[in-house]
Amino acid sequence: MKICVLVGSPKGEDSVTLQTVLYWEKMFPGHSWEFLQVGRQIKKLEKDFEEAAGKLEAADLLLFCYPVYTFIVPSQLHRFIELMKIQISSGNLHIAGKKAAQITTSKHFYDVTALAFIKENCQDMGLSYLGALSADMEDLLHKKGQKEARQFFRYIMWRAGKGICDPVIKRPAERPFYYVPMPEKKVKWEPVASEKGKKRPENEVVIVTDLSDNPLDPSASRVLSEMIADFRSRYQGPSRVVDLAQYPFKGGCLGCFRCASDGVCIYKDGFDRFLREEIQTAAAIVYAFQIRDHSMGARFKMYDDRQFCNGHRTVTMGMPVGYLVCGNLDEEPNLRMIMEARADVGGNFLAGIAADGKGVCDLAAELTYALRTGISLPKRFYGVGGLKIFRDLIFQMRGLMKEDHRFYKEHKFYDFPQNQPGKIAFMYLAGAMMTNPVMRKKMGGKMTEGMLLPYRKVLEEAQAKRK
Ligand SMILES: Cc1cc2nc3c(=O)[nH]c(=O)nc-3n(C[C@H](O)[C@H](O)[C@H](O)COP(=O)(O)O)c2cc1C
Incomplete structure (x- = not known):
């Protein structure tokens, strides 16, 4: 062959x-x-x-x-x-x-x-x-x-x-590109108290986008611009647009690992600084993109890969994120998973995904809510699983990935189960008791009861606070 x-x-x-x-x-x-x-x-x-x-x-x-x-x-x-x-x-x-x-x-x-x-x-x-x-x-x-x-x-x-191959997923060959903003009301902005010493306003949203022309879909960048404008008119706080099409990237990540120990990229196009000073300083990030080839397009991918200068550090942890998507997201479960997983791994509250004009107003409202309340929810499988892979990797490579190691120690990411000797010893004790028939009979349903004891304490404390 x-x-x-x-x-x-x-x-x-x-x-x-x-x-x-x-x-x-x-x-x-x-x-x-x-x-x-x-x-x-x-x-x-x-x-x-x-x-x-x-x-x-x-x-x-x-x-x-x-x-x-x-x-x-x-x-x-x-x-x-x-x-x-x-x-x-x-x-x-x-x-x-x-x-x-x-x-x-x-x-x-x-x-x-x-x-x-x-x-x-x-x-x-x-x-x-x-x-x-x-x-x-x-x-x-x-x-x-x-x-x-x-x-x-x-x-x-x-x-x-x-002659056996995977069945083809059927998708509509084309979709019309038009943008009709939803007749939704503007969001009422309640300002967030600003902290001293911070350069940017506490409610500033940076909209990261790629407005370059798509030769296979000439209207897409116009539609995307309209979506961004619509979002900006509804979001009552300050916002900025960063168009990756204009950024003078020298090239995509080379996988050279030069940045591993100090976070400085081999390219001299200033991207690492730009990332730290222009993106990571905002209060929230909205990614606005047109679906290209089941993804965000190669330019956006370059932006993502180049963030390897941040290593495996979740540097935007706590920042709410949202998406403005131009394209038929219902047809793209894999892309949706990437967006959700990214937020979960990164420790970002996902304030919403507006696709094809639907949900722009809700996104503005949810971002406002997220910034005002500082909401942060526990990670799910995407985030928990992903970070376990990173944890084990960085622990092994800590001699090389010095910045990552420092970050993981500082943020207590090294949550290896073997670091809980008390819990493990208790489980041995419980295991020994359960294998002894006399003890097992005596314990009866006390195991579940025992497990609930600490929760009861929490409820009692909550009750006490109500009084
Ligand atoms: C910029 C960059 C991003 C990476 N992203 C991932 C990733 O998302 N998941 C993963 O498991 N490994 C990731 N890796 C590790 C590579 O996939 C891995 O080192 C691979 O074996 C390198 O293969 P190559 O030598 O053929 O380039 C990444 C490495 C680099 C440099």
């Missing part, structure tokens, strides 16, 4: 993920392999797509090979997918009907959303999707990981031979 590997890592030939593909190349002779360095050479590919188109068209199987970057794929690969779609729509790339599969490596922090993103885009381009291997960075170093890698390759070859 002719396999074209789309190497999405900006590390190019030094990519960890690529090593599994090279392993397959050695283990399964008889296939031809072509490598497209889309992560490393994106700027060149933006200028000239012809050679890449030739390689893609000559292949039977397109193999997406990339690291998970902030819930999805590196911005460079995201951009390449944008380019592929533009080429397809202008009749310069013909790949419909070819087979597609993906291999990614990560620490499994939201690998699921990255996998769904690639699958959705493959299916948009008419590719027959065969499956995904999501491996830990180090899997290939162990016999088990090598076996799984071999099994996966045989599996997709078997699927390809049998």
Whole structure:
């Protein structure tokens, strides 16, 4: 089979993920392999797509090979997918009907959303999707990981031979783009008392957006601007717009880890400072974007990836966030999950998602409420699970990720269960009592009663406060 590997890592030939593909190349002779360095050479590919188109068209199987970057794929690969779609729509790339599969490596922090993103885009381009291997960075170093890698390759070859692929999710081909603001009332603003020494007003909202033109949807940026204007007219506090289309990014995150110990990015485009001084100083953030390729678009992805200079630190913790979305969000469960999970992991109150004009007024009201009350709710599975992965990772890598380690210690993120010797000893005692038939009989329903004792105390205290 002719396999074209789309190497999405900006590390190019030094990519960890690529090593599994090279392993397959050695283990399964008889296939031809072509490598497209889309992560490393994106700027060149933006200028000239012809050679890449030739390689893609000559292949039977397109193999997406990339690291998970902030819930999805590196911005460079995201951009390449944008380019592929533009080429397809202008009749310069013909790949419909070819087979597609993906291999990614990560620490499994939201690998699921990255996998769904690639699958959705493959299916948009008419590719027959065969499956995904999501491996830990180090899997290939162990016999088990090598076996799984071999099994996966045989599996997709078997699927390809049998003509079995994943069923396509049906979506409407087009949707009309128009914006009709909801006839809602303005929100009454009750000012938040400002704290001394803070540079910006306590209720300032920064609206981060990408207003660049979308060649596949020319009206989208106008619609998005209208949504932003509508939001600003309804939100009674101060607001600012940061248009990422105007920001002079030097490029996407290179995954070089230079920022790991001191938080300073290798690029000299001032983004790390901009982030800290222009975004993180606001009271709340609203992300306004048009749905592009089942995501927020490659430019927004560049902004997300470049935040790696903050490492794994939840630096906007406590800031409410909201979304203004231009596009049919009902069709995008994976994107919705990314938005919800981001807020949950980051410790941000999600004040609302307004899509296609619906809910703009509610978002303004909820942000106002969130800023006035400082509401903060417990994390759910998305946040709890995600932070456990980070906790274990940073603890292991604390020698390198010095800033992260400091932050995790300071914010008590190292909540390892073994740090609770009292609780563990108590459970041993309870376990010993429950395995003894005499004790178990004696205890009867006292176990549940015992568990409720501390809650009773809380209720009694609440009762006492009422008096
Ligand atoms: C900017 C950036 C973002 C990352 N985001 C994630 C992530 O969301 N989830 C995860 O599990 N790992 C994440 N990682 C770790 C990479 O996925 C992991 O190191 C991968 O194996 C690197 O593969 P490569 O050498 O092929 O680039 C991130 C790394 C970088 C540099």
